[in-house]
Amino acid sequence: MSSPGKYFKDAWSGVWTVLIGMRITISHVFGKKVTRQYPLERYQLPERARNRLYVNMDDCIGCDQCARACPVNCIAIETAKAMPGEDLGVTSGGKKKALWVTKFDIDIAKCCYCSLCVWPCPTECIKMTDVYEFSENNRNNLVYNYITLTPEEAVLHKENADKAAAEAAAKKAAAAAAKPAAPKPAAPAAGAAETK
């Protein structure tokens, strides 16, 4: 309080600035509201919004590239080789399918929506949709199973493939045993059988 003039000026500006503030707040009472009543009205999502993943199994060839691209390992794929004579059909791009996809699980709870799995897909069958409301009470319900085969079919195809692989390995081992003079090609064949 340096001078009486300043004292009265302070008192006046104290009252006056409050009135200015009140004028501003009351103008907002009648202004446009920014709230959106969410479940009733929704935002228009951007064109390339990345939300829940979707896999079109008709096009999937089981190449496993999406699972390898995933930085958080949320995609789990298992495949089984088709038996000779089984026709798996073709993708919409005309590519012939050669593998039964016996498991295609995406744990969407782990998914970080980076869309890195989308780019490597050769048949463009995995993509991000605009669905973002998929909460669950149980975390296990967030593991989505995309395979179109029934569990029995999946087991059957897997067993077939395993059997075929075992037969092939046995044949190769027998061939290797029959030709002891040529040990060089036998070693990689045995190794391959073991890994399978």
Added chain:
Amino acid sequence: MTPNFLQDWLTKLLGNDAIPIVVVCALPLVFILVYALIAILGEMKISAWMQDRVGPMRTGWKGTFQPFADILKLMQKEDTTPSAVDKFLYNMAPYIVFIGAYAAFAALPFSSAYMGATLNVGIFYIVAISSLAVVGILMAGWASNNKYSLYGAIRSVSQIISYEIPAGLAILCVVMIAGTLDLNQISAIQSGGIQNWFIFGGPFPMEKRLLLLPVMIVLFIIYYITSLAETNRTPFDIAEGESELVAGYHTEYSAMKFAIFFLAEYANMFAVSAVAATLFFGGWQSPFGEVLGGPVWGIMWFVLKSFFFVFVQIWLRWSLPRLRVDQLMSVCWKFLLPFTLVCVVATALIVLNF
């Protein structure tokens, strides 16, 4: 028409004394409960609108029944009592605070025909009894055994006691002009339309009015500021300051005890607004003189005027930031008190000379 007309009329109607007394005593309580629901909804809605939000929208039409839902929720909550509190004081405090607020309603003239108690010291009684809240707040803060609660209580008490001085002096000026402490008579003096309200100089000859007008406007502003401080409303809510003290003196309270603190705050808001309306804006007087006057319209005018000042309190709350403790005290002692003292002298001279 006497202020205990309602009681007399009921006594005559029912032929006994007890029931009218109970009715007259309970009416303000019923009013507080209904008003609190409206004020809580108003606070939620107005704060939302001022922030460009829409506020509660789901309970009832546009969220109209949100206060009922809140009260129901509070009633279902567990009433916790921390183990280290002083049980007796802790449990008593909310009721004492509420009694202080409720007792003030006894001397408020709702209409020319109804007043809880016909006291000839009405405004003096209100100033005295509303100080009871200080005791309750200090009890709550001390008994909670919590440093934030105690800080809040100490701040609140120092603030209320400081601001009672300018408030009391501002009221004193109006009492000097009116020549009575009875709020019903103070309202009755301001009859004859809006120009006779004390804020516009009162029902006096022109030269006295012109002299009183600036004094009354300053006094009204001072009284309104102090009333904000006495109800612990923003910008004087340092007692509750969420960002510093959690919630001040009611940090440890839950469920209905917390609800009663809340109710007391809202009841206090109405009480101080009603006093402001009565002292400066004619109380139950109609602004159009005899038109729309009378005891029944009087209730409407009184409640409407008081609600307007409650609205301004809410309006201020969502416009202004909180003061610091030293700023709060300097506003009171360096600005409000000197201005009020000058006003007291000016009013006294005007009343003596005209």
